[in-house]
Structures are given as structure tokens and as C-alpha cells.
Amino acid sequence: MNIKEIAEELVAGCREGRTEENLGKLYADNCVSVEAMDNSGAGRETHGLDGIRGKHAWWDENFEVHDAKVDGPYLHGDDRFAVTFALDATNKMDGTRTQMSEVAVYHVADGKIVREEFFYN
């Protein structure tokens, strides 16, 4: 897959509930995921596909998503693309409902996503 196909499939997967399936299909095994800040106290970076699957599992366990808007992809050269996310979600632990928006930048090498970076406040 070229970067346009990878980017479009990632966005389609987010919209159509194939996010987990796409981790195995689109991501490199040694992919690095980088948060905007150190939310967990364990640092901003998660190394490896198993760790990234763990982040998704943590999110699914702890948040109920009421509405999600995914825009993009927006391409930059032949090795990066961006996607924007707007989420309306409730934290199941404390019941807080929040509207969140963020930008994600994905780096592609050898036909796989090798790095994802999240921008938010």
C-alpha cells in the first residue's frame, strides 16, 4: 500500500470500527506511539505494537464514546499524514463527559506506520 492508501484505510477504519484490525494491517511491529504529554507517569512514548494495542484496550475499558468525528487524511510528502479527531466521550471511572479534539500525525516507512504522534491540550 502507498501512503495515500494507508492513510485512507486508517481513516476509514476509525469511522467504520476497524481500528483494532488496522493495527495489525497498517502498523509496523516496532511502531512508536507518542502522547502530547506524560499522562501516565510512564513517559510519553509507547514502543511496539503490543503496547499500542494496550493503549487501545485501556481507552475502550475506560471511555464510552458518544460521538466521533474523523477528518482527513491530510498528506505531507511521501512519508507523513495527519488526521483530526473530535470526540464526545464519558470517562467511565468518574462519569465526566468531555468534548476532546486532537491532531494525529502518522509517519510511514516501507509501507507501514512506524510512528504516531498526538497533539492536544
Next chain:
Amino acid sequence: MNIKEIAEELVAGCREGRTEENLGKLYADNCVSVEAMDNSGAGRETHGLDGIRGKHAWWDENFEVHDAKVDGPYLHGDDRFAVTFALDATNKMDGTRTQMSEVAVYHVADGKIVREEFFYN
């Protein structure tokens, strides 16, 4: 200014018509501006603040902006931030009116913007 102050002033300047003034205030003299693709045939990168001023002048000469929506800034660590732009503009040369959206990623070092990267299709 720290990165949050720089990012917020860049966004405020875009919204309030202080974009040109902010080039001198927020950008490093050797800043690099990178387009998503080679639109001009001269490559994707423009080096230096004078060149970036030239890009702005070209845009202002050639496009009439009817509406602009600027969202963000979205921070990533202490050296990058993203801003999203949605523009409704007419190309003065051929009269084509287009709705464009893009993501911009800004890199900050030593209190100045040293690189801006545009993501679009």
C-alpha cells in the same frame, strides 16, 4: 515566550489579522516552510523569513478569502504544535472558489518557530 504563548499568539494573529506582524515576532530568521507537495516546481521547501514573507504576499495577491476557520493550537511536547485551517477562498486568476482544509505543524526552538509544515491534499 514559551511554546504555549507562541502557539496561542500565532492562532490569535491568524484570527485577528496580525499574521504578517507575527512573522517578525514569532519566526526565526532561518525558518523553513514546507508544503505538502511541490506546487510551484521549485521544490517543497522555502528557506528563510524573507521567502516566507514572499509566500504570504503571493497568497494575498492571488486569493480572496471569504471565510477562515482556525482551530487550535494543539500542543505536542515542548517543541511542536499543530493548528487546523479551513478556508473558503477564490483564486483571483481564474475565479475558482474552493473550500480548503489543512493541518499545519510548527516546530519551536529557542523561543522561535523554526519550521512550519503543511498537510493537505
